Amino acid sequence: xxxxxxxxxxxxxxxxxLPKDAVYFFPRSEAEPETPDDLYDRNQALPAELSAYLIRxxxxxxxxxxxxxxxxxxxxxxxxxxxxxxGDAASLLNPMGQEVRLFGGLLRHKKLGIEGLSLIISHEVxxxxxxxxxxxxxxxxEGEADYWAASVSQRKVWWGKQSLENINIGTEQFNTVxxxxxxxxxxxxxxxxxxxxxxxxxxxxxxxxxxTGKPIPQCAKPLD
Ligand SMILES: [Zn+2]
Numbered sequence: 681x682x683x684x685x686x687x688x689x690x691x692x693x694x695x696x697x698l699p700k701d702a703v704y705f706f707p708r709s710e711a712e713p714e715t716p717d718d719l720y721d722r723n724q725a726l727p728a729e730l731s732a733y734l735i736r737x738x739x740x741x742x743x744x745x746x747x748x749x750x751x752x753x754x755x756x757x758x759x760x761x762x763x764x765x766x767g768d769a770a771s772l773l774n775p776m777g778q779e780v781r782l783f784g785g786l787l788r789h790k791k792l793g794i795e796g797l798s799l800i801i802s803h804e805v806x807x808x809x810x811x812x813x814x815x816x817x818x819x820x821x822e823g824e825a826d827y828w829a830a831s832v833s834q835r836k837v838w839w840g841k842q843s844l845e846n847i848n849i850g851t852e853q854f855n856t857v858x859x860x861x862x863x864x865x866x867x868x869x870x871x872x873x874x875x876x877x878x879x880x881x882x883x884x885x886x887x888x889x890x891x892t893g894k895p896i897p898q899c900a901k902p903l904d
Contacts, residue, residue: 689731689751691722698781702761703807703819705786705800706858707877711757712785719754720788730794731787734801738780741837742805745778749787756785756857758800760807762818780804789857795846796853799887802833809833821874823900826883830890844891851887855880869899 704711720727728751735747763769763777771777780801786792792800806828810820820828834850835843859880869882878886882899889897 689728689749692752693750694752695748695750695781698759699761699763701817701819702759702781703804703822703875705758705803706756708757710858711755716754718756718790719785720790722751722784722788724788727788730797731782734794734797735782737837738801738805744774745780745805745808746774747780747782747801749782749784751784751787753783754785754788755783756789758782758786758804760804760819765818778808791857792853793849795850796857797850798837798846799829799834799850799854802829802837805829805833817875821902822877823872823882823886823896823902826878826886827890827896827900830887831893832890834890847887847891851884851891854887855884858883869897871899871901871903874902 731749731751735749738745738747759781761779761781763779765776767775769775769777782801786800787797803825806825807819809832810824810828812818812820830847830851834847837843838846869879869885872878877883878900882897885897886900889895889900
């Protein structure tokens with residue numbers, strides 16, 4: 681499929697599996713679509729054009745990260761990882777191969793518009809930008825990536841008032857998609873460890889705290 685914006689999606693291409701230390705937006709146990717009806721077909725132009733626009737836009741704002749759509753994969757998720765942790769890749773801008781993989785189930789989800797997708801991509805960028813988390817790995821913690829997405833990245837990716845509107849709409853889209861998938865007790869916003877995802881209610885609270893300039897909620901701070 682060829683996009684008018686210059687990006688080409690290969691509808692049936694399957695890419696390399698991700699490294700073990702990749703980090704995801706949704707916990708992997710929650711990342712299946714509710715039903716296939718939740719997704720647009722692979723040959724639909726609208727989600728392809730939106731995805732192409734977003735990827736081009738993020739690549740301009742964050743040239744040290746490569747954004748890769750895996751259009752054929754129906755998983756509702758995104759992941760951040762380093763394809764070359766030794767740091768000797770040929771790219772001067774991105775020597776460690778910092779990559780964000782965007783699965784087709786996310787990009788083609790009918791309940792996610794450009795606002796929700798953008799909030800999710802900003803979260804993945806946050807894994808590279810916030811700094812090392814308490815898990816002692818290369819990435820920042822899940823709750824901190826959520827907060828950074830809304831408080832920093834969205835304000836950089838979108839302009840002025842539009843960024844505030846987009847965070848609000850994106851948070852609602854996130855909530856619509858995620859809360860029904862969550863199999864755990866979603867009423868309790870308890871603190872979790874660095875690599876665990878806070879409950880949907882906590883993540884929503886975290887995005888809105890980033891929107892309104894409040895500090896990160898206690899439930900999003902990683903436990904030691
Ligand atoms: Zn994450």
